[in-house]
Amino acid sequence: MHMPLPAEDDKRKRVLIIKPGYSETLDPDDSGVVSLGDILRTTVILHLYPPDQYHVTWLVDKKGIALLKGNSHIHRLLTVNHFTPHLLLSEWFDIVINFEKEPGICAVADRIPAWRRYGFRLDPKTHMAVAYDYADEALSFTTNSAAKRSKVKSWSKILYEMLGQKYTGQPYLLGYAPKSEVCYDVGLNHLIGKKFPLKRWPEEYWKGLHDELSGEFSVCWQQGDNDIEDYIEWIASCRVIVTNDSLGLHIALALGKPVVALFGPTIATEVSGSHLAKVLPPLTWDCIPCMDTKCYRNDPCIAHISVESVSKAVAGLLEGQTVMEGPVR
Numbered sequence: 001m002h003m004p005l006p007a008e009d010d011k012r013k014r015v016l017i018i019k020p021g022y023s024e025t026l027d028p029d030d031s032g033v034v035s036l037g038d039i040l041r042t043t044v045i046l047h048l049y050p051p052d053q054y055h056v057t058w059l060v061d062k063k064g065i066a067l068l069k070g071n072s073h074i075h076r077l078l079t080v081n082h083f084t085p086h087l088l089l090s091e092w093f094d095i096v097i098n099f100e101k102e103p104g105i106c107a108v109a110d111r112i113p114a115w116r117r118y119g120f121r122l123d124p125k126t127h128m129a130v131a132y133d134y135a136d137e138a139l140s141f142t143t144n145s146a147a148k149r150s151k152v153k154s155w156s157k158i159l160y161e162m163l164g165q166k167y168t169g170q171p172y173l174l175g176y177a178p179k180s181e182v183c184y185d186v187g188l189n190h191l192i193g194k195k196f197p198l199k200r201w202p203e204e205y206w207k208g209l210h211d212e213l214s215g216e217f218s219v220c221w222q223q224g225d226n227d228i229e230d231y232i233e234w235i236a237s238c239r240v241i242v243t244n245d246s247l248g249l250h251i252a253l254a255l256g257k258p259v260v261a262l263f264g265p266t267i268a269t270e271v272s273g274s275h276l277a278k279v280l281p282p283l284t285w286d287c288i289p290c291m292d293t294k295c296y297r298n299d300p301c302i303a304h305i306s307v308e309s310v311s312k313a314v315a316g317l318l319e320g321q322t323v324m325e326g327p328v329r
Contacts, residue, residue: 013094046073066228071175101129172254178236185217187238189248258317264302
């Protein structure tokens with residue numbers, strides 16, 4: 001997807017955001033699997049570049065187009081292909097922001113003509129990603145698991161700090177505008193991607209939650225599994241979303257939905273929201289959060305979250321109770 005550059009007499013500053021989604025910005029992930037949640041979470045930085053002052057180009061994998069298409073803060077979407085690096089090297093920008101740590105992407109980003117750079121760059125001696133100004137802490141989280149597990153900053157706050165800015169609660173900016181009206185009290189966003197299966201609350205617990213809630217509320221199982229726009233429409237049709245730590249969590253927050261989010265092996269403090277209830281396992285295990293794809297215990301921590309605790313959190317949101325930032329156990 002290629003949209004035109006600004007006209008020569010356009011006085012807006014030109015910004016390039018490199019976030020195709022191949023590596024998670026704050027994780028040592030190098031699987032190459034596109035993280036749609038990471039792409040959506042990065043849209044929080046667009047508040048720093050109002051469209052009347054900045055012309056923003058975003059480089060993204062084609063799988064992430066549906067999340068960004070139609071975003072009023074993005075003027076040009078570029079999809080990654082074999083020719084994209086050559087195109088970018090022929091252009092210039094006032095600001096280049098690279099949130100990808102893959103060495104090849106860093107090498108290209110470093111060579112694109114620009115006045116100011118943020119995020120990650122390539123060390124020509126080690127051929128590894130290193131940090132530009134302000135990004136040292138973010139890079140340390142990808143190499144030091146203890147530092148990442150102990151941090152209390154939200155993902156959004158860290159992104160802002162990588163740009164030398166102060167985060168003040170700005171929301172994600174979703175491009176697609178759903179048309180659905182609210183049809184259900186509760187949506188059960190129960191599926192999870194193949195990348196981190198440990199994040200999924202057990203199936204029998206989801207069924208138990210459905211049975212407990214459906215006597216009093218209208219409850220709907222996750223829809224739109226194979227189409228992002230259909231998925232967004234389904235989330236928009238629910239008053240409250242119950243979800244694993246997944247893309248659906250971030251879409252729901254972007255839509256301003258009250259959310260009950262279940263955390264176990266992943267870091268709950270990375271996510272924040274004014275209508276967000278976090279439910280964590282009532283455990284004191286020193287391995288939580290492990291951020292791993294396999295559990296070395298017989299019973300994963302996520303399985304220790306009770307149906308009762310989730311049901312209580314859902315009822316609280318439906319009844320309009322104020323949500324305090326912090327975990328429910």
